Amino acid sequence: MRNTLLTLATVGLAILGLYLLTQAEGSSGLLSALTLIFIWGIAAVSLNLINGQLGILSLGHHGFMLIGGYVTALLMLPEKERAPFRTRLLSDWARNHLDLDKWLRGAGLDFIANSIDLKFVVALFLAGLAAAVVGVIVGAPSLRLKGDYLAIVTFGFGEIIRLLPNAPEVAALTNGPLGIKGIPGDAGTVWWTFFAFLFVLWFLTRLKFSSYGRAFEGIREDEIAAEAMGVNLAYHKVLAFTISAFFAGVAGGLYASYLQSVDTQTFNFFVTFFLLVAISLGGLGSITGAVLGTAIVVLVRIYGGFLEKPYPAYVGYLGGAVVMLSAFAFSAYIRKARRLRPVVETKHLIFGALGVALLLVTVLFRNEPWMTQTVQFFGLRKILLAVILILIMIYRREGIMGRAEFSWKLIFGPREDIPTEEQRKQDAWLSNPDLNPDAAKKEDDDASA
């Protein structure tokens, strides 16, 4: 009860914060960052369902997002945008039948057809559905495979799906490599993506903490044991894969609306790669972690722009010195926290020495021309992300959150897994009856009886 209230209060605060932000001036950068976090958050959380909760490495997520993107685009494209490529490429049949407006009016649902927002709800649902159907078709045969083999197959399917819009037979619908432009941007706004994100979080959290979620995690922990305990492996794998594909499709639709365009490069393999980095960073298997990881990655990509601006060379040297010295301090800190001796390992001294050397060089040669000339490091953001990932994999392989989820109980209690003093005593008593004279006596009685 208290926890529900706290959750509602948090959501309320988030809505208020978002509202104030939309009213504030000069906040458009932050708003679009948030929008992207929400969209990629949906995709990351859905990928986490397969990779984290079910424990299967799937590399085809971009394929499902692409399906969602194209379906949303085709359903929502206004008539005037549709007209040029329609008349040029679209077959008569498609021109006459593939029309969401017509379907809705045909079903007597004019009120939906008249509202672009309601139409988007329908379109996004259908986008998810299309991705889910493809998910079943791809998943059912390939989920029999395990480990690396499955990863390769999902990657292959993802790429096939991605290249499909270019195929001549399909191009009539998808406008080929040119892609589709002029998609209404209504669903790509911060409010839309925020509520979609909330809904997906709610849905997948509920799923995780249900009997089905437990079955998924059982499969991750030990497939053989899960099967021996009556869990139907094929059914549950395909189920998780399909639900995941559904939300990937929704995320793809939202992203297409955000960009107001979609083509085969919008959802290339780097999308999946980016999502994998995000969920590994946050902690595989944790929904909280997936969101956190996405936020970090998106923020680095958007606000890391200053890293790639032109600077005088000494800034680079100084930066190098700072990185080296912090690496040195960080390693010492980690070793101290883990009670390793010696706190300063000899080989880590190299970092410290390099840092000091760079610092000296900067100070000594600060007026030399090679120090003051302008340089620019392209791709530094990506390098930074890679370095963060490497550090996480070395020092905290399970990711920031591990498998844990955020919960109010974690903060305010009661923690059910921590024993009270009394429980602890009883437990000690049970695990070592020898120390308890009463127990020993009782056992003797049992033996003589």
Place this chain on the structure above:
Amino acid sequence: MPLLELRNLYKAFGGLQAISNVSLTVNEGEIVSIIGPNGAGKSTLFNLITGVYQPDRGDIIFEGERINGLTPDKVTRKGIARTFQNLRLFTHLTVLENVLIPQHHRLKSGWLAAVLRTPAYLKEEEEMRKMALEKLSFFGPRLMSFRLHQPVYVLSYANRRRTEMARAMATGAKLLLLDEPSAGMNPKETKEITQIIRRFRDEGGYTIVLVEHKMNLVGEISDRVVVLDYGEKIAEGDYKDVVNDPKVIEAYLGRREE
């Protein structure tokens, strides 16, 4: 009608005949022990019954129905559950979750109902919880209270064995196959588990087939003992008769090393 009947089972791994011509009947309410030296094929026999491996020849009949060819999850749903010689718990999940997962196959609510937390689903979940606690309470209070919510990896070895047995029972099976239930337990814990296995039968109504190396446990609770050696059944009967059988002494007790 016997609960479980094995008829002339054969299983080979490459050139190795792991099980050859083994027949066995287990009646309802019995405790049957399978003993034999390491590599005799005891675990393989369990794997055949539970559908992990398919027999090369022979029939496995459970409650009058032939069950060879079924996948392990279907065998479990028919009413046979097992524990593993080298523990196979869901290590990062809590004790309670470990004992809830085996009940999942009985859930009638679909996944959407589970997400929406419909009253029917909540009722089922409540029943699953009750069943889990009931099975865990076979082992006294030690897995109850806060231990319920701790991940399995913090448990002692003996507690893990107990959790695994509770997990097998929670599947709703009639027949339990226990593969070395006392492995890794000290004498005191072994004594306790002997009592508990008997209570599985007397109070829980389970039929039990177990593989065991500790002869005092076997002697104390078995209605019948079956001896395997090199995949063949070399003796069957009362504990006393079996351990005095010269063939058994030669095969098993003769080179017994514990």
